[in-house]
Amino acid sequence: xxxxxxxxxxxxxxxxxxxxxxxxVLIALEYADHGWRRxxxxxxxxxxxxxxxxxxxxxxFGDFDLxxxxxxxxxxxxxxxxxxxxxxxxxxxxxxxxxxxxDLVAFGVAPGILFAAAHPEAPxxxxxxxxxxLAIAGAxxxxxxxxxxxxxxxxxxxxxxxxxxxxLAVAGFQPAGECTGSPGRWSSRR
Numbered sequence: 001x002x003x004x005x006x007x008x009x010x011x012x013x014x015x016x017x018x019x020x021x022x023x024x025v026l027i028a029l030e031y032a033d034h035g036w037r038r039x040x041x042x043x044x045x046x047x048x049x050x051x052x053x054x055x056x057x058x059x060x061f062g063d064f065d066l067x068x069x070x071x072x073x074x075x076x077x078x079x080x081x082x083x084x085x086x087x088x089x090x091x092x093x094x095x096x097x098x099x100x101x102x103d104l105v106a107f108g109v110a111p112g113i114l115f116a117a118a119h120p121e122a123p124x125x126x127x128x129x130x131x132x133x134l135a136i137a138g139a140x141x142x143x144x145x146x147x148x149x150x151x152x153x154x155x156x157x158x159x160x161x162x163x164x165x166x167x168l169a170v171a172g173f174q175p176a177g178e179c180t181g182s183p184g185r186w187s188s189r190r
Contacts, residue, residue: 037090049105072164078106100145104135107159
């Protein structure tokens with residue numbers, strides 16, 4: 001019994017010291033004034049980036065359905081980050097730039113790689129040009145968005161719409177005779 005109390009006191013003391021250290025770090029990072037709310041939108045943006053990377057990894061392993069699902073889930077996480085940042089009043093230039101980088105990966109690079117992986121029969125230069133066009137157009141659009149003054153009306157096609165539409169078009173286009181099983185499943189009869 002005495003051992004249990006001693007162990008509890010020891011672990012309780014360690015836990016209290018750890019919590020104090022975390023609080024000190026948060027104060028040093030100036031997150032204490034907004035609390036956890038300031039971190040959540042950036043974590044949602046990080047989720048968008050991770051989903052884009054997951055789509056790229058799924059394409060590498062030939063799981064195109066999973067890749068498309070990751071891109072579509074990235075739409076949701078991308079919408080959540082901006083909504084939370086504006087609603088909680090913790091939007092920042094850093095968050096805007098991080099969001100643009102995450103959007104480029106999830107909606108500019110990942111759909112192009114999904115295309116290239118889904119169509120290995122296409123000539124290599126064609127696949128590279130398609131991937132480059134998507135990535136460059138997305139980067140161009142995001143850079144223009146970051147540098148222009150904000151407007152009430154929206155000009156152009158946002159990358160969060162264009163990339164997923166291209167990904168869905170890739171998923172929907174299947175050369176005749178190459179799809180077996182249920183729609184959306186990829187396999188070759190060769």
